[in-house]
Amino acid sequence: MSTARARTAHAKAILGPELHDQLPNTKVLLVGAGGIGCELLKNIVLTGFGKITVLDLDTIDVSNLNRQFLFKKKDVKQSKALIAAQTAAPFNPNVQLTPIFGNIKEPQYDIPWFQSFDIVLNALDNLDARRHVNKMCMAAQVPLVESGTAGYLGQVQPLLKDRTECFDCIPKPTPKTFPVCTIRSTPSQPIHCIVWSKSYLLGQLFGEDEDAGGELDEAEQQGENEQEIATLRKEALAFQAVRTALRSPSEDANKNAARMVFEKVFNADIKNLLIMADMWRSRSPPVALDFDGIMDGTFVLRPEKTGQINGVDSNGASGSGSATPTSHANGGVNGISNGKAPTSPAGLKDQKTLTLRDSLLLFVTSTNRLADRLQNGESTISFDKDDDDTLDFVTASSNLRSAAYGIGGKTRWEVKEMAGNIIPAIATTNAIISGLIVLQALHLLRKSHNKLRNVHLQYKPAVPLSTINLSPPNPTCGICRDTYAVVLCDPARTCLGELVSGILGDDTREVSVYEDKRVLSDPDWDDNNERTLESLNVTRGKFLTIVDEEGEWGTIAVGLSILPPNHPADAPPFILQSPLPRPPRKAKVVAPAPATPPRVSLKRSLPLDDDEVIDIEPTPKRVKSNPAVKALASPSKNRRLEEDGLIIMDNANDQLQDDIIEID
Numbered sequence: 001m002s003t004a005r006a007r008t009a010h011a012k013a014i015l016g017p018e019l020h021d022q023l024p025n026t027k028v029l030l031v032g033a034g035g036i037g038c039e040l041l042k043n044i045v046l047t048g049f050g051k052i053t054v055l056d057l058d059t060i061d062v063s064n065l066n067r068q069f070l071f072k073k074k075d076v077k078q079s080k081a082l083i084a085a086q087t088a089a090p091f092n093p094n095v096q097l098t099p100i101f102g103n104i105k106e107p108q109y110d111i112p113w114f115q116s117f118d119i120v121l122n123a124l125d126n127l128d129a130r131r132h133v134n135k136m137c138m139a140a141q142v143p144l145v146e147s148g149t150a151g152y153l154g155q156v157q158p159l160l161k162d163r164t165e166c167f168d169c170i171p172k173p174t175p176k177t178f179p180v181c182t183i184r185s186t187p188s189q190p191i192h193c194i195v196w197s198k199s200y201l202l203g204q205l206f207g208e209d210e211d212a213g214g215e216l217d218e219a220e221q222q223g224e225n226e227q228e229i230a231t232l233r234k235e236a237l238a239f240q241a242v243r244t245a246l247r248s249p250s251e252d253a254n255k256n257a258a259r260m261v262f263e264k265v266f267n268a269d270i271k272n273l274l275i276m277a278d279m280w281r282s283r284s285p286p287v288a289l290d291f292d293g294i295m296d297g298t299f300v301l302r303p304e305k306t307g308q309i310n311g312v313d314s315n316g317a318s319g320s321g322s323a324t325p326t327s328h329a330n331g332g333v334n335g336i337s338n339g340k341a342p343t344s345p346a347g348l349k350d351q352k353t354l355t356l357r358d359s360l361l362l363f364v365t366s367t368n369r370l371a372d373r374l375q376n377g378e379s380t381i382s383f384d385k386d387d388d389d390t391l392d393f394v395t396a397s398s399n400l401r402s403a404a405y406g407i408g409g410k411t412r413w414e415v416k417e418m419a420g421n422i423i424p425a426i427a428t429t430n431a432i433i434s435g436l437i438v439l440q441a442l443h444l445l446r447k448s449h450n451k452l453r454n455v456h457l458q459y460k461p462a463v464p465l466s467t468i469n470l471s472p473p474n475p476t477c478g479i480c481r482d483t484y485a486v487v488l489c490d491p492a493r494t495c496l497g498e499l500v501s502g503i504l505g506d507d508t509r510e511v512s513v514y515e516d517k518r519v520l521s522d523p524d525w526d527d528n529n530e531r532t533l534e535s536l537n538v539t540r541g542k543f544l545t546i547v548d549e550e551g552e553w554g555t556i557a558v559g560l561s562i563l564p565p566n567h568p569a570d571a572p573p574f575i576l577q578s579p580l581p582r583p584p585r586k587a588k589v590v591a592p593a594p595a596t597p598p599r600v601s602l603k604r605s606l607p608l609d610d611d612e613v614i615d616i617e618p619t620p621k622r623v624k625s626n627p628a629v630k631a632l633a634s635p636s637k638n639r640r641l642e643e644d645g646l647i648i649m650d651n652a653n654d655q656l657q658d659d660i661i662e663i664d
């Protein structure tokens with residue numbers, strides 16, 4: 001028997017003739033062609049899925065090649081989706097592969113587009129895209145298999161509207177957070193300095209220009225602490241000067257901008273902090289760094305003597321804040337050495353311990369490289385662990401800050417791991433998870449709903465796999481409990497008011513209308529009703545959310561799509577679905593039962609699941625708390641920090657358990 005026929009024969013025996021014959025016409029969307037995506041694409045092509053669309057926004061990086069086996073070195077910088085499709089197509093001569101080099105969040109991937117698939121498989125690496133696909137699949141009523149891996153751990157979760165929990169039914173654990181005051185003025189661990197550098201300094205210098213003045217005016221009007229606002233204003237002005245210097249071509253070959261940044265953040269700012277003597281009563285004061293002294297080897301961070309507190313000599317910083325320079329240039333503090341650095345046995349550049357001077361040199365060169373990029377037209381630069389310039393900058397500036405605060409330094413390799421939050425990707429984990437994704441996808445396609453399971457790959461050699469029976473949707477979920485509808489419309493000709501009235505029909509309830517978090521109208525405010533959707537920036541791919549004012553009825557979420565090409569020009573500018581969406585009356589929410597840990601049944605269920613794993617009861621349902629609208633204490637800086645997984649807290653007493661800062 002030929003290989004191809006043998007493969008078909010096995011697949012037919014395993015799948016059964018019915019499902020086997022269904023697969024060639026099954027339309028699959030695979031989102032992500034990275035570590036899991038490559039394995040999964042190979043699996044679904046070989047299983048016999050016949051119509052596969054694979055979408056990925058990224059290009060191939062050298063660092064992907066160790067596990068994303070559909071790519072070769074010659075493919076670096078090319079679209080992942082395109083190359084993955086090219087490589088996998090010959091695995092099954094009958095497969096129809098459609099690669100898309102794009103972001104799944106783009107507006108053309110709207111509800112009708114999602115509805116054109118029989119099943120969606122996620123192979124993503126970030127929460128934001130996962131939540132987006134989850135919402136689109138709930139809106140389009142298309143089954144989704146969600147997955148993820150982290151080192152040796154992995155998870156597969158089948159999601160089906162109205163039948164199972166959706167990805168958003170249970171709030172995801174908040175990423176590890178740090179009090180902002182720790183990040184800003186009292187770091188005590190290398191990770192604090194890395195987060196400061198990655199999330200604060202890099203953004204301040206190379207990120208979007210924020211109208212700090214406007215925000216501060218607003219804060220002042222709201223009666224916030226005047227003195228603090230004055231300090232922030234001064235800081236904003238100083239940063240503005242540095243930002244301008246970074247964006248202006250310099251006559252000076254030595255590029256003054258890098259030095260300006262250094263003098264501000266590693267000297268002047270530290271001296272300002274040292275003035276606040278109270279702050280340093282119970283903790284070691286930082287040391288202001290001296291650019292020329294470090295360069296010529298005369299600067300000593302802290303003179304070596306006994307009686308040091310946490311590696312910082314209590315005399316190390318005088319009242320004026322400057323360190324005492326001496327001629328001894330190699331007194332190391334906690335892994336940061338002033339003099340010659342020991343290299344790792346392997347002598348790899350990335351694993352080299354940086355001296356203070358190394359860090360300063362790296363700081364100057366990386367700042368200059370980033371400044372050149374701004375001057376060559378890049379408008380903003382944000383952190384990417386695979387972007388050498390930003391990684392060098394974060395390595396150098398976090399090590400300089402660590403040195404100033406008497407904290408141990410980190411190598412470039414370690415910074416990459418910590419800032420990029422990398423838990424090493426393990427090809428075997430991806431392969432196992434991809435196999436499990438196919439099993440769950442087959443259950444969904446067969447509609448064997450009683451066989452669906454959340455599957456966990458865990459670090460327990462005796463029981464590497466466990467399954468959890470699926471829970472029903474959380475009745476308070478803000479995503480899968482909405483009643484979805486699609487409107488095909490021309491946003492340039494459709495007014496908000498007429499569309500909402502059209503959707504409500506003879507339903508005369510009082511409602512508020514939102515787009516994302518923006519209120520567009522409410523019962524006492526109808527100013528936007530005559531405005532077109534386009535003028536309100538409500539266009540294809542977005543959702544209008546219609547919320548019952550009394551909170552008695554469910555929410556209607558209306559996804560916008562475009563009119564069919566043959567829609568007559570003189571016909572109404574929108575087409576409503578029929579029948580109109582009618583949300584259910586909301587059930588009263590009963591107080592949640594206290595959450596108990598999942599119970600592991602050590603007895604194998606008989607007969608065994610066909611996945612041969614142990615069943616775990618679902619965790620008792622936690623009711624999602626009302627998403628309270630959080631007042632932003634200090635607007636967009638907080639927003640950016642929060643986007644980076646930081647939450648503004650009031651005190652600095654929280655202890656960190658480890659160095660991992662966030663896990664998707």
Ligand SMILES: Nc1ncnc2c1ncn2[C@@H]1O[C@H](COP(=O)(O)OP(=O)(O)OP(=O)(O)O)[C@@H](O)[C@H]1O
Binds near residue numbers: 058063064105124425
């Ligand atoms: N919004 C999105 N639209 C399309 N593809 C996305 C989106 N977000 C992430 N992806 C893709 O999902 C894939 C996830 O794969 P993986 O976790 O292996 O990440 P990676 O970037 O290839 O590797 P690593 O992060 O470990 O360096 C990536 O190829 C990424 O480009």
Ligand SMILES: [Zn+2]
Binds near residue numbers: 169473474477
């Ligand atoms: Zn849900």
